[in-house]
Amino acid sequence: MAINRRAFGLGLLGLSVAGTGAIVYGRDSPLLRGYFGExxxxxxxxxxxxxxxxxxxxxxxxxxxxxxxxxxxxxxxxxxxxxxxxxxxxxxxxxxxxxxxxxxxxxxxxxxxxxxxxxxSPMVVYSWDAIAKGLVSSGFAQPDGDARFRLDLAKLLTAILANKSWADLGVPSLFGQARLLSTDPNRSNSGFMFAGLAANLLAGEVATEQSLARIGGQVRTIFDRMGYKPSSSGKMFEDYLAGGPGAQPLVIGYENQLIEWVLQDEERWKRLEAAAPAKPVILYPQPTVFSxxxxxxxxxxxxxxxxxxxxxxxxxxxxxxxxxxxxxxxxxxxxNPLVSSRIMPRVDAVLPMPDIRTMLALIGQLAA
Structure with missing residues (x-):
């Protein structure tokens, strides 16, 4: 049967319009835009x-x-x-x-x-090799391999609340009372999560709005003794590396931060390992929380x-x-062999964070 020329022409036109439409529509897809260099x-x-x-x-x-x-x-x-x-x-x-x-x-x-x-990334405590060894000698930490440690955070928080000195914690080279540093919990997640973890450990369970009446003041005491608290985790870690053991003895952070810093410049890390008077180490709180x-x-x-x-x-x-x-x-x-001995392949000792209502009530107390 002969094909009507007019129908054939309209068919071609329809296919052309459909094809053009598909291309135009497809160009709105990010993947296809990437293919076209957009x-x-x-x-x-x-x-x-x-x-x-x-x-x-x-x-x-x-x-x-x-x-x-x-x-x-x-x-x-x-x-x-x-x-x-x-x-x-x-x-x-x-x-x-x-x-x-x-x-x-x-x-x-x-x-x-x-x-x-x-x-x-699990929350960890950053410190320095000599301080970590002092905490081991006084029973606040345990070695876990050659270059990482497990930290009894509940015991450490109790010591801070009891006004224990660094000498009491096995670190006589540091001056004054022991302290643990973090970011501002009303601005930054690492401080927020440390506040929740501290509340859990002091409560002896996952903290609730009811248990804050009992332990909220203790959490505030721990934060008050920190002094200045940066507004971001990145700034906190920069201060830790720049400040050294005297200014930044124990710092709350994310596990990935030291790993990232090592991998950014492996030769810098090798020089530090070989010659620096103080070397960064990771202490894993037992238990911790996952970020x-x-x-x-x-x-x-x-x-x-x-x-x-x-x-x-x-x-x-x-x-x-x-x-x-x-x-x-x-x-x-x-x-990477430069960091494999410093991190735990699995982190099993983990607590859930308090619910958001409890955390808002807690950081409200810390901001008061």
Missing amino acids: ATKLFGFIGGEKEGFLADPDVVSALRRQGLELDARRAGSVEMSRERAILDQNPQFLWPSSNGFVDLARQNGVKIQRDQVILN AHPLIVISDAAAPLVDALMSPDVQQIAWTKHGFRGPLGLSGETQ
């Missing part, structure tokens, strides 16, 4: 401990291949989840450092499209960022170059 630019706020990871050229390239480019600005996890000065800037995503901030953001009117834990890093998607445009950050190549970079464990809290398969 990128969807996303604006949001992140915890300071993730700055190095997102600035890594390998991560930038991996996201660019998936059509994404980030304008990620530092803010404390508490701040980004509730302060209008940040939320009124209309970020497309937030990336705090604890699951509790998903609920806090929602309570403060953030219209959350999706949330997904991307990275994990999960949930990406909070606010704008539809930021939804593809979840899959991009969860892709195997980005997760591999997160572990091998920055020391972040995956969403399940497990260490990666590849172990």
